Amino acid sequence: MGRLNVDLCGIELDNPVIPSSGTFGYGHEFAKIYDINCLGTFSFKGTTKEERFGNPTPRVAESPSGCVNAVGLQNPGVDKVINEELPKLKECFHKPVIANVSGFSLDEYVYVCERLDKEDQVGWLEVNISCPNVHGGGMSFGTDPKAAALVTKAVKGVTTKPVIMKLSPNVTDITEIAKACEDSGADGVSLINTIMAMRIDIKSRRPVLGNVTGGLSGKAVFPVALRMVYQTAKAVKIPVVGLGGVSSAEDVIEMMMAGASAVQVGAANLIDPFVCKNIIEDLPELMDRLGIKNIKDIIGAAL
Amino acid sequence: MGRLNVDLCGIELDNPVIPSSGTFGYGHEFAKIYDINCLGTFSFKGTTKEERFGNPTPRVAESPSGCVNAVGLQNPGVDKVINEELPKLKECFHKPVIANVSGFSLDEYVYVCERLDKEDQVGWLEVNISCPNVHGGGMSFGTDPKAAALVTKAVKGVTTKPVIMKLSPNVTDITEIAKACEDSGADGVSLINTIMAMRIDIKSRRPVLGNVTGGLSGKAVFPVALRMVYQTAKAVKIPVVGLGGVSSAEDVIEMMMAGASAVQVGAANLIDPFVCKNIIEDLPELMDRLGIKNIKDIIGAAL
């Protein structure tokens, strides 16, 4: 039991560092440049029932200390994920992985979760009810406590694996949504997904993104994510996975002090492919400097 | 009629650049370093019925491309503003000013607006229903369409000056609030106020701010502000004043293309006291490069 170990919904992680969904593909690109078994785990690309191309390009725009993206849940669909991606993943990653699930209807969430529940490689189901970039989908479930509760209940009914609901920051009170999920049986919540944003090209006078709006991520959102993690950790008893702009070992510690049981790293993977490996390597020395013996001791230290 | 002129609720501005409330005091500090009559106008410090000290310090924290503040509406109270600040302002600023009003109750909003309505120097009343840093005050009115409508109606009843409602970004759907204000007689809306955020000092393991949470402003929030201005400009017919991270002439143009009739500059004043003067001087050349004859022509160009 190392000093970096944490528990995530009953499954022990070697460390709390988790690449977040949509920034790590299905792991292969990163497995080519470092041994991804150093990670606590990772959350794979948001998966839907059918294959999706996603939004028209451009899908990414620059912004101060961050970027705005509107990929729109491009993924090969749950069949290919189970038949092609997971077998490939088995060769380079030997820990339980977080299966990130998206849907456009209650039935779709249920169908995809039911399928992934049968996969031994899957440790947790992370149910994305917060994608700001697909119309009529994702986010609508994440901005209404009743809808969030409905999805949670339905998904819990078809899986024995821990269910983590991924929440949207684009709400008046995220604790309401988190509590609705908890009351409906969620084993954990992860937050924040991206903050709805946009950019305009002042030369062409048109929105930069093909989807017009997108989601802001990167360092810029860190203080907002930290606040929401803090509020949510105070409001619920289930584990909170903190994400949003985390880019360094210091950020991981700050996020955990705000109440996160584990921390996801998102956009930072895209500009520094080694960031998660580096964070994991930096943590012990930083903990020494801060007088932290075991990282789990500081979860919620600032609450 | 210069090429920078814009109309704000029936009052002509020499240019669309407006220092935002809380970043420009009552004008004096800046009048000492440049002639603030170059501004379109400015919005003075949020004013309440009684004098307020505000929140305990620290009140400001660093964050990537921005800062988190929780000043908590420190101000001398409406009497002193009318009897001391406005006369002092008259000596250095000869244009109508935006009076920013805050309150903790409907009655307080009404009282302060009624008092400021009688001041000739005041051109507009900007009613702040979105301060995230005062408990039980400000923001609660800005996160519920009914409450926002109530404040708008009440304030409109006691003034003949244009009323601009300052909206919070900490809501699920800002267009709902904006429409409620419009339907209740608001002459304009300004957005966004700061995004609720926080920082934790990982050495002390305590929140950095005395108020625990604060509001994020600075370049970091620009893409979020732009998105909300864009959505709101599509949803209402009254003028939208855009603010949130604006720091350059390019940002002003981008904000106006998203639908802003005028643009406020906030946090940037704190790190570069000359920023508004510089933006105003930079605009003509930038407009030449972009083929913009009159700046009002691009309002909503990207809608």
Added chain:
Amino acid sequence: MEQVLLKVIENKALAPTVFRMKLEGSTKAITAPGQFVNIKLDGLYLRRPISVCDLEKNVLTIIYKVVGEGTEQMSKMKAGAVLDVLTGLGNGYDTALSGDRPLLLGGGVGVPPLYLLAKKLLPEGKKVTAVLGFNTKDEVFYENEFKALGAVTIITTADGSYGKRGFVTDALDGIGYTHFYTCGPEPMLKAVYRATKTSGQFSFERRMGCGFGACMGCSCKTITGYKRICKEGPVLMKEEILWED
């Protein structure tokens, strides 16, 4: 892919807004012409992808046009500056398909990747013809460099101020070729697509997130399925291209 620190040893203007930068350090991850590098710049969040123009032992050459904040910043860099760069990105051109008379069609800053390609093809005894298109005389660069390699080099300018008037596709009459390689602005690529008779390889430019296949930011549809311009691209075979209108 490799993440390396590269030292700027040259950064000079080739044309009014076009610069050549030589970077010193490990280049071992770069395995084919047509690949690109992704450069981290101060104060900008996303890296900036730029195709590789030339490669010597431990020296990498890129040619870039100043189009925004990032390239603006690069144009001001002095020798000695150190850059954080991801190298060896993308699939690159397949030289095995060239046949004995490959045709290279480049437009503007689409020309640079063709230089390294020519440098690979010529020693293999291929008869390389390079048609390089620019808007106007001032913007022409690398004509002599291509000639020095031994490529038959034809310059076109849209305004006729230098070389043949028109676009690269206006210079194809009478040129015999076994296969073609092209890179340039999308309108030119579409014209090349229509004007060419053999199979060929197109290098595409896209706004990218990561540049190494993680974010799906630069996906496109092809006859052979969805592809990531940064990973299965930037080079696509003529036969698989689906133009998004």
Added chain:
Amino acid sequence: MEQVLLKVIENKALAPTVFRMKLEGSTKAITAPGQFVNIKLDGLYLRRPISVCDLEKNVLTIIYKVVGEGTEQMSKMKAGAVLDVLTGLGNGYDTALSGDRPLLLGGGVGVPPLYLLAKKLLPEGKKVTAVLGFNTKDEVFYENEFKALGAVTIITTADGSYGKRGFVTDALDGIGYTHFYTCGPEPMLKAVYRATKTSGQFSFERRMGCGFGACMGCSCKTITGYKRICKEGPVLMKEEILWED
């Protein structure tokens, strides 16, 4: 207040984590000892306020301790670097109240502003006594500089490794003074508040937003009303202080 570009002409360590930086450029906005400057640093949003230690024609000296990202970055700067600085901020010390035997009490990086103060008081014929407190011998700086000015200089160290053991307030016995000036960590200021018998001036440190009175980020309550540490401060009279404890 003035916004100026200043060139680093020296940046050297005085103690393990304490550095002295000399900046060249316009200093005309600085009118009193105890004032501070506010420095813009790459990649940081808010400026970093640092008190003025010395002032010669067009050369400004600051002494800073590495406590975070900002000062860390400053400590790595080389001569020739140019900084965007707001100068002449804050009220500064009032030398008119010193009487003929002013006492200067400084702790750690609270010492620097007292140096410029001593430099102003001594030519006026005042008999200046400076008591400078540090944690330990390694951290002691500017003893000789104060002596060279002609100030009676007493050093204290908390661990007794140099000078008198204890805090500056443990070195007051037998020192006659007409007025005092102090700067240092808040616990020391409180001790000075209790230990001193005359009127005096306290310089406070606060997390600031703008540093020039616009944002109300550094307000404090005093007997004479609310004050902005950056504007009506950083120097407050003993009689007006309300400790927030």
